[in-house]
Amino acid sequence: MIIVDNFPYEGDINNINPNDIExxxxxxxxxxxxxxxxxxxxxxxxxxxxxxxxxxxxQVEINVNTTIxxxxxxxxxxMISSADFIEIERMLFDRGFYNNFEISLSRTPLNPAVELFxxxxxxxxxxxxxxxxxxxxxxxxxxxxxxxxxxxxxxxQQYAFRTQGSNGTNRYHASVGYDRNQTEVVGNNxxxxxxxxxxxxxxxxxxxxxxxxxxxxxxxxxxxxxxEINYMGYRNIPTSKIYPYARLADESGHPLEVTKDYRLGYxxxxxxxxxxxxxxxxxxxxxxxxxGRCLENGKKS
Numbered sequence: 001m002i003i004v005d006n007f008p009y010e011g012d013i014n015n016i017n018p019n020d021i022e023x024x025x026x027x028x029x030x031x032x033x034x035x036x037x038x039x040x041x042x043x044x045x046x047x048x049x050x051x052x053x054x055x056x057x058x059q060v061e062i063n064v065n066t067t068i069x070x071x072x073x074x075x076x077x078x079m080i081s082s083a084d085f086i087e088i089e090r091m092l093f094d095r096g097f098y099n100n101f102e103i104s105l106s107r108t109p110l111n112p113a114v115e116l117f118x119x120x121x122x123x124x125x126x127x128x129x130x131x132x133x134x135x136x137x138x139x140x141x142x143x144x145x146x147x148x149x150x151x152x153x154x155x156x157q158q159y160a161f162r163t164q165g166s167n168g169t170n171r172y173h174a175s176v177g178y179d180r181n182q183t184e185v186v187g188n189n190x191x192x193x194x195x196x197x198x199x200x201x202x203x204x205x206x207x208x209x210x211x212x213x214x215x216x217x218x219x220x221x222x223x224x225x226x227x228e229i230n231y232m233g234y235r236n237i238p239t240s241k242i243y244p245y246a247r248l249a250d251e252s253g254h255p256l257e258v259t260k261d262y263r264l265g266y267x268x269x270x271x272x273x274x275x276x277x278x279x280x281x282x283x284x285x286x287x288x289x290x291x292g293r294c295l296e297n298g299k300k301s
Contacts, residue, residue, distance in 0.1 A: 019177050058165035061161070112245075176193075195217075
């Protein structure tokens with residue numbers, strides 16, 4: 001249970017600007033239940049926001065923070081190399097593991113090395129040229145392309161402005177905050193605008209007090225990064241997910257297709273029949289996805 005300024009808070013706690021918080025108290029067990037009832041059985045987080053002080057005059061506060069993180073290191077965790085992975089595929093191919101997938105009516109996708117093994121079997125006269133292509137695949141590492149095209153250093157920027165004052169019987173405060181969060185995944189961003197304004201009146205020699213406060217939050221989240229493509233996803237053989245020796249772009253940075261839903265030969269055949277290009281290019285998804293959404297929340301007390 002979350003309590004903000006003595007009222008239960010039903011919204012997302014991420015909508016509260018940390019620059020507007022004066023104190024946070026955590027109540028547990030019987031202490032929480034005795035104050036807030038049965039809903040507080042799992043504990044209570046009590047948040048008090050900043051109010052206008054009684055020092056007199058007007059005060060202005062400006063706060064700017066920037067935090068820069070590190071780009072994820074996908075090579076930190078030791079994993080099977082592309083060369084070893086291809087040799088495992090070769091071993092499985094020699095033992096007939098892919099035979100049923102090769103004749104599947106659902107056009108089960110096969111990784112490029114397996115397609116080369118099939119060509120080598122059907123065209124033994126091309127063995128030397130095909131082996132050269134296989135050796136070339138062994139030198140690729142999808143993690144390097146991920147670090148180059150899909151990940152970046154996360155940057156968090158916070159801007160906060162606050163003014164408060166007092167003229168005896170009246171204390172007032174107002175604040176505006178803007179957060180710009182660039183995540184480590186290219187295309188994913190989270191921006192938030194918050195505002196708060198409040199007044200506190202005292203009457204009858206401070207024996208009677210009246211407080212009014214309103215808050216507003218507008219948040220925009222962009223989820224345009226590719227969550228479906230996972231560099232860990234190649235542990236299943238065969239798989240429609242990406243394989244460790246895949247390439248996302250050529251030497252000039254142009255997007256390349258990766259094996260995903262159907263076999264490459266089948267995709268080429270439907271293209272020759274006049275259908276649209278069904279090939280999957282992750283970099284194009286990164287640039288063309290648009291999954292932004294806006295959330296607004298207003299609060300009065």
